[in-house]
Amino acid sequence: MPSFGIAEQVSPIRTRLGEGPRWDAEAGRLLWVDIEGGRLHAGERTVDCGAMVGAVAPWAGDTVLAALRDELAAVDVGDGSVRRLAPIPHGRPGMRTNDGACDAAGRFWIGTMSLDEAPSAGALYRYDPDGTLRTVLTEITVSNGLGWDAEDRLMYYIDSRTQRVDVFDFHAESGELENRRPFASIPAEDGIPDGLAVDDEGGVWVALYGGGRVVRFDPDGAPSGEVGVPVPKVTACCFAGSRMYVTAREGLFAVDVPYSGPPARPFGGTPRTS
Numbered sequence: 001m002p003s004f005g006i007a008e009q010v011s012p013i014r015t016r017l018g019e020g021p022r023w024d025a026e027a028g029r030l031l032w033v034d035i036e037g038g039r040l041h042a043g044e045r046t047v048d049c050g051a052m053v054g055a056v057a058p059w060a061g062d063t064v065l066a067a068l069r070d071e072l073a074a075v076d077v078g079d080g081s082v083r084r085l086a087p088i089p090h091g092r093p094g095m096r097t098n099d100g101a102c103d104a105a106g107r108f109w110i111g112t113m114s115l116d117e118a119p120s121a122g123a124l125y126r127y128d129p130d131g132t133l134r135t136v137l138t139e140i141t142v143s144n145g146l147g148w149d150a151e152d153r154l155m156y157y158i159d160s161r162t163q164r165v166d167v168f169d170f171h172a173e174s175g176e177l178e179n180r181r182p183f184a185s186i187p188a189e190d191g192i193p194d195g196l197a198v199d200d201e202g203g204v205w206v207a208l209y210g211g212g213r214v215v216r217f218d219p220d221g222a223p224s225g226e227v228g229v230p231v232p233k234v235t236a237c238c239f240a241g242s243r244m245y246v247t248a249r250e251g252l253f254a255v256d257v258p259y260s261g262p263p264a265r266p267f268g269g270t271p272r273t274s
């Protein structure tokens with residue numbers, strides 16, 4: 001498979017579980033999290049969230065939307081304040097949020113998993129700009145990467161335990177999903193599919209946890225190349241133009257690739273100023 005390069009470590013921050021890089025284009029900075037360390041990183045700033053933090057999305061100015069272990073919160077990365085917004089209706093104890101992202105309409109999609117990865121204990125939820133939280137999928141084991149194609153007609157989704165990337169037809173206006181089907185399968189010896197990012201040409205980049213790389217799949221699901229990472233537990237990736245940021249359990253890496261991708265979509269709610 002062609003190599004698009006090797007990612008190099010770009011931050012001195014050592015994480016317990018580095019995850020969820022998102023390019024915040026408006027603020028011109030990278031957001032990412034240390035899930036198990038409970039820390040959120042925004043450019044040069046770090047916020048201790050006081051709880052595990054599964055995912056983060058840009059919102060407005062210094063306010064970001066964070067998925068804490070059991071609730072959604074507005075975090076001000078300027079003063080470090082954390083304001084609770086909505087509890088996650090976990091069906092049982094010992095759960096936490098995992099990967100999450102906003103679609104083009106500013107709806108935040110957030111998945112969960114059991115801390116012990118108990119089969120089917122997790123779910124996928126959707127938090128709308130008006131504050132409504134709904135359950136989208138149940139019987140998920142490790143809810144992970146999600147992303148949309150440039151035309152907003154497809155949503156890609158990974159439940160890591162399936163060893164697959166699935167794809168849904170996506171109805172941008174209503175946010176409804178339909179017709180779930182396999183997009184690509186990952187052999188277990190290649191690693192566990194984790195986070196994903198979709199490029200401007202419709203390619204789907206998938207971080208392989210335990211596999212030490214990010215693999216790109218063409219829109220038809222055929223693997224077309226890869227980025228190497230010098231550590232095995234690669235968790236997620238995102239684009240900042242043609243620069244790809246890659247998180248691994250230990251920290252943050254980056255590499256320039258011959259493709260570009262969109263920045264993270266911001267959450268569409270109205271931020272309360274206080």
Ligand code: BGC
Binds near residue numbers: 017035160195
């Ligand atoms: C989860 C980890 C898990 C990994 C591979 C990550 O998104 O946060 O806990 O080990 O995926 O399944």
Ligand code: CA
Binds near residue numbers: 020098195
């Ligand atoms: Ca992940």
